[in-house]
Amino acid sequence: DFIYCSNVKDLFKTTDRGKSWVKLAETSNGFSSIAINPNNYDNIFVAVTNYDSEEKVFEFEGQFKKNITYNLPNVPVNCIIINKKNADIYIATDLGVFYLDKILKLWLPLGKNLPEVIISEIEINYGKNEIYAASFGRGAWKLKLGDCQIESPIISSLNGLDFCIGDTAYLQINNPGDVNYKWSNGETGNSIKATKSDIYYASAINNEACIAASNRIELKFNAIPEFYIYLKTRNPACVGDTVVLEALSSVENTKYYWSDGSRDSIIKITKPGKYFCKATLNDKCFAYSDTVDVIINPLPEKPILQREGAWLNAPKGFSYQWFYNNQIVDNNFGNSMYIEQPGIYKVQIVDNNFCYRYSEDFVIPFAKDTNQKYSFIINNSPSSDFIELVLWSNISDNMTLEIYSLDGKLLYNESIIAHKGIIYNRIALNQFSAGTYYIQMKSAYGIKQDKFVVIR
DSSP states (O other): OOEEEEOSSEEEEESSTTSSOEEEEEOSSOEEEEEEOTTOTTEEEEEEOSSOTTOSEEEEETTEEEEOOTTOOSSOEEEEEEOTTTOOEEEEETTEEEEEETTTTEEEEOSSSOOSSOEEEEEEETTTTEEEEEESSSOEEEEEOOOOOOOOOOEEETTOSEEETTOOEEEEESSOOSSEEEETTSOBSSEEEEOSOEEEOEEEEOTTOOEEEOOOEEEEEEOOOOEEEEEOSOSSEETTOOEEEEEEESSTTOEEEETTSOOSSEEEEOSOEEEOEEEESSSSSEEEOOOEEEOEEOOOOOOOOEEETTEEEOOSSSEEEEEETTEEOTTOOSSEEEOOSSEEEEEEEEOTTSOEEEOOOEEEOOOOOOOOSEEEEEEOOTTSSEEEEEEEESSOEEEEEEEEETTSOEEEEEEEEEOSEEEEEEEEOTTOOSEEEEEEEEETTEEEEEEEEEOO
């Protein structure tokens, strides 16, 4: 009553001699062969002819579908049959004939000496207990199907199951016998070396073409992240500087372990020494960076400015940058600075390691009051729009009136012809912002100074 058929793309089933059909499955790859379990007509095995590594052989039982492709090579499966005596399953592929070890769930090559060529069809002669294979271009082949007495090999790894990429695992047969061994990676012999993650097993083949499969061992070769470290700041550095190193990897979830104990991708270094990083994805396999020798050079001694007349001198042997009232002085890079006017002077010295140091501020004050020939007073209200200067003189002389900001910048200049007696001079303050200012009177007889305040 059971009938199964396929139009290559679709698989159908009927249990009433074709009166009604049920669609079991469909594939874009193409069904090539159907085998019915002689002990259970509701159980079938279907081969697929394609180059999809995940779809080679399927088992159906009722509406239940199971993929039993397992370890088959990625070649088309052209035919599938079931031994009516013991329900063993055989398939013909483009690389020879395989049978299914149902306990280990492995497809094993059947027999030996059969060339790895396209096998289009296989059949069993139950009278002679032989299986026949029709090859493409290499004739027909047969193999005796007997009761095999062969010990299953037992394999083990000599150095563990968990490795890093680049390591080598050593696998061996623990109970070698007078048979040939073929491993799942295609190698032969009593032992092999493995370098890739996979499930490994071995098949024992004797002279009667009997085959027995070993236990399976899964080896894992863990990835090692590729990464680099970058210097984000200059090195060598100077005392007080921070050297920054950054570890970068294109692999997500990379963990970093620095030689100083840091765990971040970026470290900030203030002490000299040798620094390196190791990176991992699983705390098992590590990649190591190059070592960076961080050098921290000492600062030069703080320069002490010495005044000689109208010059300020810094210690020799460095590069220099001068400042006046905290502003850079252009075009003055020597160890001496000419004092042009009162104010605050300092210098930055830079040594051969590009480490620098500033001097203390050197203040050039306004000249002291040295005049006894005349004097003046200021009539000023801080909020007024002008100041009134009352000058008393017991001589006749040409004088200069100057007003300076606190940082020594000349803001106002006026010439005055003085005569004996009292002179009144008014100065508008609309040009001055709020603040404190110095006023200075100069003549051939000396200097008089005072200060005033402007409030806005």
